[in-house]
Amino acid sequence: MNCLIVDDNKMARTAMNQLASHVAHLHIAGECSSAMEAYNLLQEEKIDLLLLDIEMPGMSGLELTRNLGKKRPVIIFTTVNKDYAVEAFELNVADYLIKPVSPARFIQAIEKAREILDSNSGELQVSETEFVFIRDNGVLKRIRTEEILFMEAMGDYVKLYTAQKFHAIHTTLKALEEKLSPSRFMRVHRSYIVALDKIEIIEDGNIIIQKNAIPVADTYKAALNNKLNLL
Template structure:
């Protein structure tokens, strides 16, 4: 587990480094005296954990947390003030420690962060599966994501089209979309989700995929063009 310490007080940073050095699986890979400096560091070297102060001159720790968005590291706030705690926990941080930091309290917070990081990694591993299981008649079949050309909503069913055939599964298109990896698939119509790398061409509101036309709704066209990175 590696971490970045962000605090505008040098003594506070030194204290946190000393505490972190007592945790065998925690490595301090950097420190920053402000939120903007931390943001720049994270662009070049992502970390697992942020030990983050709140009141800083350039930007607060709360503002930095919002700026980093969903892909932010796990965060432990460390502040001299208690009044930010409710707002901090609304941002789904791992913990909130008040200064002066007590060693036992620090270790408790690190334990929470470690559990969250392990849980996140487990979820990533699940998402890295390259297939899903579907029921084909009375047989459960493994269908690779790279086999799917597109998914088409048909009433209470979804047809998963491949180059050879299609499979009909009894569920809404939204449920299928959530199971398909977002880096490979995109919704182009309320009734269609397509594999981006299987698109052959797009013309006049219709794309061709596997020699079959698929409509592109106006509401999804801008997102599709952005995703295709058209020159």
């Protein structure tokens, strides 16, 4: 697994190098002191994994990740700042390490990266978001997208339903629609988004998901039929 260390702090790069030197099959292909330097190198060389700092002069690690798009290496953020965790995981990175990093925690992150590489043949599919963070009573909670049944717009809030309960989130359906995978979720009404794999029955213009009836607007019916591969 070819790895690139990106950090503006030389001591931090040295520390990552030392951790990586004890992990079998992890090869350090190079080091970069800026995100722009890393961006240029990635255009020329095949890198499987980025150990990427977030706060750097010029372009940040978050900005680099966005600029790399869907075809990018697996990314593990390495930072001293916990404040970027939600934003980082929304970018579907493999892990988020707080410096200084212990050897055990480093190995755990590398194994996550290895699993992603094995399952995606070396490409991280950014659109297939596995989880979302929501703010519930002032606390950030992570919800796996496979747990979501459907979402309902309620004024300035969206009610996100799982099998156990619903969460009221101060956001819009449009914002959620942009973050979730279109292969798994679809808007079927101006007030509803459903998880396609949770649909049980469609009858009388309604989708039934665990006894909940969700209306399907006429403007979405043709697109829904195409998504469901009707025979």
